[in-house]
Amino acid sequence: MRYSLRKRFFIGLLILFLINISFVFSAFVFIKYMENDGYILDIAGKQRMLIQHIAKDVLLVSQGHEEYRSHILQSIKTFDKTLNALMNGGKIVYEKKEIEIPPPANRDLIDQLNIVKNLWEDYKRNSIILLNYPDQSEEYERALNHIVENNEILLVEMDKVVKILSSEYRKKMIYFSSVYLSLFLMSILVYIAIWRTVNKNILMPLNILKGDAKEISSGNIYHKINIPETGDEVEEVAKSISSMVNTLRKMNIELKKAYNKLMELDFLKASIIANVSHELKTPISVIKTLTEIIMEEEKDKNKLEDFRVLKRNIKRLSDLVEDLILISRIAAGKSNLNLEKVNIEEIIKEVILEKEKFAKRRNIEINIEVEPVEIVCDRNLLYRALLNLVDNAIKFNKEKGKIFIKAFKDNGCITIEIKDTGIGIPKDKINAIFEPLIQLDPSIRRKYGGTGLGLALVKRVIEMHKGSISVESELDRGTKFTIKLPLSETK
Numbered sequence: 001m002r003y004s005l006r007k008r009f010f011i012g013l014l015i016l017f018l019i020n021i022s023f024v025f026s027a028f029v030f031i032k033y034m035e036n037d038g039y040i041l042d043i044a045g046k047q048r049m050l051i052q053h054i055a056k057d058v059l060l061v062s063q064g065h066e067e068y069r070s071h072i073l074q075s076i077k078t079f080d081k082t083l084n085a086l087m088n089g090g091k092i093v094y095e096k097k098e099i100e101i102p103p104p105a106n107r108d109l110i111d112q113l114n115i116v117k118n119l120w121e122d123y124k125r126n127s128i129i130l131l132n133y134p135d136q137s138e139e140y141e142r143a144l145n146h147i148v149e150n151n152e153i154l155l156v157e158m159d160k161v162v163k164i165l166s167s168e169y170r171k172k173m174i175y176f177s178s179v180y181l182s183l184f185l186m187s188i189l190v191y192i193a194i195w196r197t198v199n200k201n202i203l204m205p206l207n208i209l210k211g212d213a214k215e216i217s218s219g220n221i222y223h224k225i226n227i228p229e230t231g232d233e234v235e236e237v238a239k240s241i242s243s244m245v246n247t248l249r250k251m252n253i254e255l256k257k258a259y260n261k262l263m264e265l266d267f268l269k270a271s272i273i274a275n276v277s278h279e280l281k282t283p284i285s286v287i288k289t290l291t292e293i294i295m296e297e298e299k300d301k302n303k304l305e306d307f308r309v310l311k312r313n314i315k316r317l318s319d320l321v322e323d324l325i326l327i328s329r330i331a332a333g334k335s336n337l338n339l340e341k342v343n344i345e346e347i348i349k350e351v352i353l354e355k356e357k358f359a360k361r362r363n364i365e366i367n368i369e370v371e372p373v374e375i376v377c378d379r380n381l382l383y384r385a386l387l388n389l390v391d392n393a394i395k396f397n398k399e400k401g402k403i404f405i406k407a408f409k410d411n412g413c414i415t416i417e418i419k420d421t422g423i424g425i426p427k428d429k430i431n432a433i434f435e436p437l438i439q440l441d442p443s444i445r446r447k448y449g450g451t452g453l454g455l456a457l458v459k460r461v462i463e464m465h466k467g468s469i470s471v472e473s474e475l476d477r478g479t480k481f482t483i484k485l486p487l488s489e490t491k
Contacts, residue, residue, distance in 0.1 A: 385461040388454040397422040419480040425473035
């Protein structure tokens with residue numbers, strides 16, 4: 001039967017809790033018990049000192065110092081009470097604390113205390129005789145000699161009692177230390193068991209899942225998810241991830257099918273646009289030629305102005321067809337770069353010359369600051385891209401607005417900036433402006449004209465040259481396009 005991780009951790013923590021409680025309880029018992037035993041050992045040592053004091057006081061009394069008689073009687077009373085507690089158990093007051101002395105369980109200690117008891121009774125009797133009989137009497141002399149002779153014997157026997165108590169104290173210390181050590185080792189074993197459980201059932205499976213996740217996130221969605229057989233929540237998580245990945249694989253297959261279908265439709269659209277554009281190119285050229293011939297022969301000024309309007313619209317239609325053809329060829333991968341070394345200043349000046357009349361009609365001032373930098377590029381494609389950008393800068397500018405064109409070297413690249421003071425682009429629409437046939441607002445087409453192909457064409461041309469284009473814009477304050485192109489030949 002396998003327990004869940006929650007149950008395993010609960011059992012482990014419960015065991016740790018019980019061990020810690022045992023630690024605390026045993027520590028409490030140890031402190032109280034050993035403290036009491038320490039007091040008993042100390043009391044036994046003080047009893048030995050008390051015998052020495054009694055002997056000293058007896059000698060002083062024998063020399064005529066009667067004031068020590070009361071000391072002897074008090075000491076005898078104290079020794080009697082303490083010896084009785086050591087032999088039979090009981091409570092005594094020691095250093096202002098009430099000490100509970102248990103009855104002795106050690107046979108050697110009981111025997112030794114009996115020896116001390118017998119010696120003490122004799123010692124005490126002779127001390128009392130000494131106090132009650134006058135000096136130089138026979139009983140006095142006999143009692144004094146007996147005290148002097150037996151004092152050392154009583155001290156030696158009392159030392160044996162202290163030695164036995166010290167031995168018991170050390171044994172108890174060793175016992176409690178072994179209990180503490182056992183509990184400590186048990187806690188270490190429980191910690192090791194918990195760590196092994198965590199490592200085996202959580203960390204190792206999670207590391208395997210982490211590796212699987214990295215492999216899948218790198219793009220290999222067909223990588224097999226390793227499901228650990230832990231029988232707990234980690235296994236359930238791994239199964240959930242595996243199920244999610246299987247769903248992802250199915251969705252990826254459907255997405256590929258949809259993508260392939262979309263590519264087919266896109267290719268079909270590009271083919272239709274290319275074919276229609278080619279079909280339109282010839283009649284537009286014929287109309288343009290016939291218009292120019294008629295304008296040469298026409299003398300009526302009013303009709304000439306109408307024909308000029310017609311010619312400008314024919315030019316716009318021709319440019320549109322050229323854009324459609326070019327963008328279709330680029331999308332189909334049929335447009336190759338005709339690379340040559342050109343001066344970027346010359347291309348920009350040609351663009352300005354082309355759009356100069358359009359700018360003057362709208363009272364737009366064009367300022368250029370261009371370094372004469374040479375670049376390897378397809379001259380015609382780059383010219384078309386810059387022409388589109390300048391045309392937009394004029395078209396979407398304000399009356400009496402300004403255009404600033406800069407070109408300069410920048411870390412192995414050439415940077416071209418085209419900035420206007422026009423109507424600007426909303427921030428939420430900036431990412432859409434480079435999509436083909438996209439215009440931000442139908443009202444823009446009505447007011448300014450255009451098809452939405454220009455910027456899509458610009459982006460494709462720049463990318464064909466391994467370059468990049470970015471845009472910054474603010475509504476009613478203008479737009480800035482920044483192009484970065486490598487100076488060396490595109491590989």
